[in-house]
Amino acid sequence: MIHAAVDLLSRSGLSALDFKEVAAASAASKASVQRFFPGGNLELATAALREAEQGFAQWFRTVFHQRKPIAEKVELLFADAAKNVEASGFTKGCPAVSVTFDVDRDSEGLRAVCRALFMTWQDVIATGLDEVPKAERSEAAELILATLEGAMILSRAAATKEPLLRAGGSLGALLSRKFRAVSSKGGARRRRRKA
Numbered sequence: 001m002i003h004a005a006v007d008l009l010s011r012s013g014l015s016a017l018d019f020k021e022v023a024a025a026s027a028a029s030k031a032s033v034q035r036f037f038p039g040g041n042l043e044l045a046t047a048a049l050r051e052a053e054q055g056f057a058q059w060f061r062t063v064f065h066q067r068k069p070i071a072e073k074v075e076l077l078f079a080d081a082a083k084n085v086e087a088s089g090f091t092k093g094c095p096a097v098s099v100t101f102d103v104d105r106d107s108e109g110l111r112a113v114c115r116a117l118f119m120t121w122q123d124v125i126a127t128g129l130d131e132v133p134k135a136e137r138s139e140a141a142e143l144i145l146a147t148l149e150g151a152m153i154l155s156r157a158a159a160t161k162e163p164l165l166r167a168g169g170s171l172g173a174l175l176s177r178k179f180r181a182v183s184s185k186g187g188a189r190r191r192r193r194k195a
Contacts, residue, residue, distance in 0.1 A: 001026045001033055005048035006055075011091050013098035014107060017041050017048075045099060046113050052095045053117045057124045064128025070179060071172035073128065074144060078168020081152055082161035090159040093152045121145055131179045140175060147171050 004025035008016040019037075022044065023030040037044040063077045085092065099107075100114045126141035147167050154163035 001028055001036060001044075002048055002051045005044050006052050006095055007092070009045065009048055009052070009095035009098055010093060011088075011098075013095075014041070014045060014102035014110075017045055019044075042107055042109060045107075045110055049096060049099060049110070049113050049117060053120055056094070056096075056117075056121055060121055060124040061128070064125050066128075069176060070129060070131045071176035074172035074175060075168045077144070078148060078151065078164050078171075081148060082155065082164035082168075085152060085155050085164065086161045090156050093156050094149055097149050097153070118145065132175075133179075136179075140179075144171065144175075 001022055004022050005017060007025065008021055018041070019030050019033045022028075023033050026033075033044070037047065059080070060077070063080070064073050066073065068076075096114045096117045099110055103111045103114070122138065122141045122145055125144055126137040129137045129140055132140045148164075151164045151167035154167075155161055
């Protein structure tokens with residue numbers, strides 16, 4: 001049921017999250033879905049978002065905790081996203097983005113859930129940015145995450161993976177240049193101090 005709910009959120013946001021649709025997608029009865037989620041669609045959406053949080057966090061860990069240069073990590077992330085979006089026929093994106101767009105007065109509690117998700121993902125990415133000075137890792141991770149989400153939206157809108165691939169290449173090169181320069185300056189300062 002949860003996986004079916006994540007899939008529906010990824011495709012169409014809260015508007016698609018209906019017990020009948022979840023039941024049909026998960027081969028469960030509508031009564032079963034209602035029994036597991038007596039709090040209704042918002043309780044189901046919260047559970048689905050928490051599941052997505054774990055899945056995406058694992059994906060980010062897999063990519064960013066490799067011993068590779070930052071540009072390669074970023075390009076790999078965006079290429080993976082491009083492959084996934086293309087495989088869905090450009091109908092699926094990030095469930096947290098879809099839900100965030102749909103938050104209104106009746107679903108305001110989901111805003112905090114989505115914010116927590118994005119912060120978790122940002123933290124996971126930041127811990128894998130070895131080339132980036134610690135004081136700048138959170139900001140760099142936020143840039144990676146924001147660019148990824150925006151490029152996914154553009155790819156879905158254009159029904160092509162090219163925006164994701166271009167964004168990954170450009171962002172990877174940009175971060176590589178910026179943090180190679182920072183590393184070089186830091187190394188030069190250390191050498192001067194030793195002398």
